[in-house]
Amino acid sequence: MAKITATSVPTPDASPGDLRRRGSVRRLATIAMLAVSLALPAPAEAQNFLDSLFGQRATGSVTPASTQTLAPGAPGGERPWSGESGSSGHPEMTADAIRAATAQFPACIARLWPEAARRGVSRESFHRYTAGLTPELRLMDLMDAQPEFTKAFWDYLDLLVSDARIKRGREILAQNAATFAAVEKAYGVDRTIVAAIWGVESNFGTQIGDRSVLRSTATLACVGRRQSYFRDEFLAALEILHRGDVVPEHLMGSWAGAFGPTQFMPTSFKRFAVDFDGDGRRDVVDSLPDMIASTANNLKKDGWEAGKTWGYEVVVPQGFNYLMADSSRWLTMQEWTRLGLARANGKPFPRPADKAYLLVPAGRRGPAFLMLGNFRAIMKYNPAEAYAMAIGHLADRMRGDGPIVQPWPRDERVLTSAERYELQTHLVRRGFDIGGEPTGRIGPKSRTAIKRYQQAAGLTPDGFASATLLDQLRSR
Template identity: 65%
Template sequence: MTGATMLAAALLFPTLAHAQAQNGLSNLFGGIFSGSNPAPSQALPGGAQPWSGEDGASGHPLMTATAIREAAANFDNCVAAMWPDAARRGITQENFQRFTAGLSPDLRIMDLLDSQPEFTKSIWDYLDILVNDNRLAKGREILAKYKAQFDATEKAYGVDRYIVAAIWGIESNYSTQMGDRSVLQSTATLACIGRRQAYFKDEFLSALEILNRGDLNPEQMRGSWAGAFGPTQFMPTAFKRYAVDGDGDGRRDVVDDPSDLIASTANNLKKDGWQAGQTWGYEVVVPKGFNYMLADRAKVMTIAQWEKLGITRPSQQPFTHPGEKAYLLAPAGAEGPGFLMLQNYRVIMKYNPAEAYALAIGHFADRLRGGQPFVQPWPRQERELSRAERLELQQLLSQRGFYKGTPDGQFGGQTREALRNFQASIGAPADGFASSDMLERLRGR
């Protein structure tokens, strides 16, 4: 939930700073978001894979195979040493001992923590996967089945039911793909082993608080490798901030109680700044010759100002509120559709800060309320660059003086800005879209 970017133009991948952003999507895509690791030769009982036994790809000293083994050997002591912190959070000693008894590290998580995807998918491929007829049909069933709960939530929180339903559908395919790892085991592993121990110590202790209070039981707290759980993928710390008792039964059950799930997800969005009665954004037509240096999250203008620059809706419908402030997103560059993004889009990105995810949520919500598919075509002839090609592109931009960071094959805002400046220098649309053609032009061929 409060959700992390690693695809062309910083669009598609969540970062581990918001670990759960990867989780629900990993469940849906069967590993696309968790990258590729050498397949171990032998599987563990229950179909789980063992740790590869290799150093992590990040090169972090705590991710070497030796460091991982040493930390794993000290796992019991590490967990026991967290008792004073647990006590300060009001967790009883009896519950601390009960919930930590028998915990063992899941070292396979170390491979997932440092995975490096070799190939990525385009934004249009992700939208095809996420917003499909089967999920739309299921979403409409959910909206009808829980109409009373959605009615109550909209009245209490002012958050659009279709957005909540879209998050439910995309995060867990309506509770059918939530992950099956123990949240306690995963967060304890990450709290004691690897490069994100401080972050996950808070998640582990928060998970213990949830169990100590009695909102959930350990069997309900099963989810992704990084600890996100439930149909809308709460991290334990996000649960503490946003979970509410929607039906007044004294528990905040975001796993099996639809009232609590719907209300808690809406409460998250409301607290993050959701504007009641407003949309998330608009598909727009960007005119030929447009200055794509303006397509940037930091460059906010009123819709009326964008209209003066030639931005229109593909249907030629007027914009509802010309005074609203928006920024222009061009996720596929000059060859694809543009989007004017409003405040509620930024709120969705607080839930999961990947632009493709937020675009999918907004579009899925519109489709659930009866809207149509996007009008303009995507440049489906383009292919996404492999990790080796992304690394090469950064290296070539660096050699030409455009990229100042350390090439790592992961595209973020700095890479996009460098690519835009290169494109401007050669008279191409400065849209920051990392196409194979741009790579060839950087190669000088």
């Protein structure tokens, strides 16, 4: 069985000890030992729990971050929660809401036992992995600072599609050519796309995260704005540990619970992980064949079409109707050509019958792209257009294609999460549908709402959430 080790994916500036730290993975942090039961904690127990977390009586005031100390038993390097409300403006991300949810953390975990039992987790396993489990409130600061949603599109691509990453990706593909070939034959997924996910998710295994997946998902299942989503992730993490696919000390990952070199969420692991090396375990952390094949299987089951690309950079003609740039409007390449679109590199579209939609992530002042079905398959891996673009573009660059041709509007000021939340709130108040409640994330539904507002206001309907647009919404 091929193992993923620190020396298998080195980087020029990192030592083996910096890369994986497999032999010294941080143990699960325990701030106070709490016996998980099926009953709600008594008020005094809940107060003692809060005292152990915050080092004070829990009141309406917040201890400044500079004076907060770690509770007994916490890892020495763990940073405390800032004590501030999240930047998204979501009601469950206010400081008071976070503290209130924290007080109920033991009871929240205990209430999940019946569902864990229905999933086949034994009571012994449940208590073994949840006894002493405490929330890491630092995650509340990280939840509203995801780069896919807070960085400018171009800054995100600059960061992830670097010359060093392109070079390392080509080396990875060459070093593991036999495994990539076998996986590509089995699943029909382009090997450069799988390698690009590896590169973007963890810089080829050098940045997989060192947080306990169980603790992270438990925290987010009980505190913050996405509890329903993370409850499923927490329960799936318990299943992984109960079945022994990944050993507990290696189930370490990102703040959100993604683990392994290609960063599987626990529920994705359940659905897509495969035992490609035949050792009886689905190990996406330490088995390179399992990791590569599981990633390819994920894309295949999410709709990847063999032999096709993810998209093309295109030039949009003057006077183009940007209302056509809509993820629900799929036309053939031949139809887009008739509307005046052409590939930015001057080459013809190889398959005129392929269907795609037009994406203009920076509005009329930035480059444009025709996105095929495979782009949506990548987005199912991570539902952020900037992420999917980085994957596709890095794969192209590793294959030998050139950089994006058209310039980005780098002079544009990027809206903060709070400003994006405010922009969505203004749109909703004016009757424009953003596809749900404001979140601070500008996705396809929000762009459609922006376009409809721009059209009604006599502006070019390109769907770009600019600072100028926000100022207009504030003043009208």
